[in-house]
Amino acid sequence: MSNLQIPLDAETKAIETPEDHRDELRLWLRLLTCSTLIEGEVRRRLRDQFDVTLPRFDLMAQLEKTPDGMTLSDLSKRMMVSNGNLTSLVDRLVTSGHIERRVSEIDRRAQIINLTPAGRSEFRVMAAEHEAWIAEIFGGLTQREQKDLMRLLAKTKLSARNAIIGVAQ
């Protein structure tokens, strides 16, 4: 036998040696590493420089985009977190004076969440810094590379969504 790596019978190869997906696994682990690395650094800077957590910052970022406010359900969809999770997060941000909530006039089950003027102005300061951090973190990529990465991630997002819907439906 000259090469022990090659199965004896090519016909049975697919059965005996399942397809190798190690490259996709490496790709996923690298994507996850990038995300974890950057997210951790953003968390650290938000805490050190503004004494704010990332979930609170994210919630305020969503509200800043919608001047008329949003319901908790809308927020939970946009932030991709569970509904129950938002209850306590919103509570804390109300307590700290960053946001306010009022019961919807057209649907008394729903609450409309809004930034307070103080919350909005504080958020804008943080957001400007945050944007600069992100630019710094991606600064090692050329404009062209950033554009390519953007396109490939768009495709990845689509591909992932298809795989997810394929299971759920």
Place this chain on the structure above:
Amino acid sequence: MSNLQIPLDAETKAIETPEDHRDELRLWLRLLTCSTLIEGEVRRRLRDQFDVTLPRFDLMAQLEKTPDGMTLSDLSKRMMVSNGNLTSLVDRLVTSGHIERRVSEIDRRAQIINLTPAGRSEFRVMAAEHEAWIAEIFGGLTQREQKDLMRLLAKTKLSARNAIIGVAQ
């Protein structure tokens, strides 16, 4: 005035309108969306099909790569989580019989963690499924696109590390 978008004095532009980093921000948000989307789906399938959480799976994955076991400190570095976090995670995996710990003979402060035979064989079944899920999720990308994405993420990782070290040191 024909165009209100252009500052009157080009000299002062850099001061009055800070650099625009919205593209980098969009890039980061897209990266984060991909990561969150895929991670959420992996969590869901691990729970539904194997009744295991992602942190437990990740811990076992690290141990599977090192047959001689690891200390908690090594694990915490590899998994990029805090030391204190591992204490309870390891406790639960010991309780469920997936891993075992013994005090190091050369350093009585340290513990060596290892997969049990049952834990190892259970992990291998899960890992094979997990690998197939990831392949499915990235299935919408060609080989070429996967290779490009891999390269761009490697560069992103480097760029992020530089930005992080630049602050810490």
Place this chain on the structure above:
DNA sequence: CCCAATTATTTTAGGCTTAAAATAATTTGA
């Protein structure tokens, strides 16, 4: 009209996560 289904939110139970302080063992340098 009215009740069943739906929708919005909260509660609950359990797990994950961190930073910081505490505990315990080892190493190092005078």
Place this chain on the structure above:
DNA sequence: TCAAATTATTTTAAGCCTAAAATAATTGGG
């Protein structure tokens, strides 16, 4: 040698997160 510094781990306090069940309001079909 031996005390100070370092290293490994645990504990603590607080927050984040989820799924599932519960509560409360609205909507739609008969």
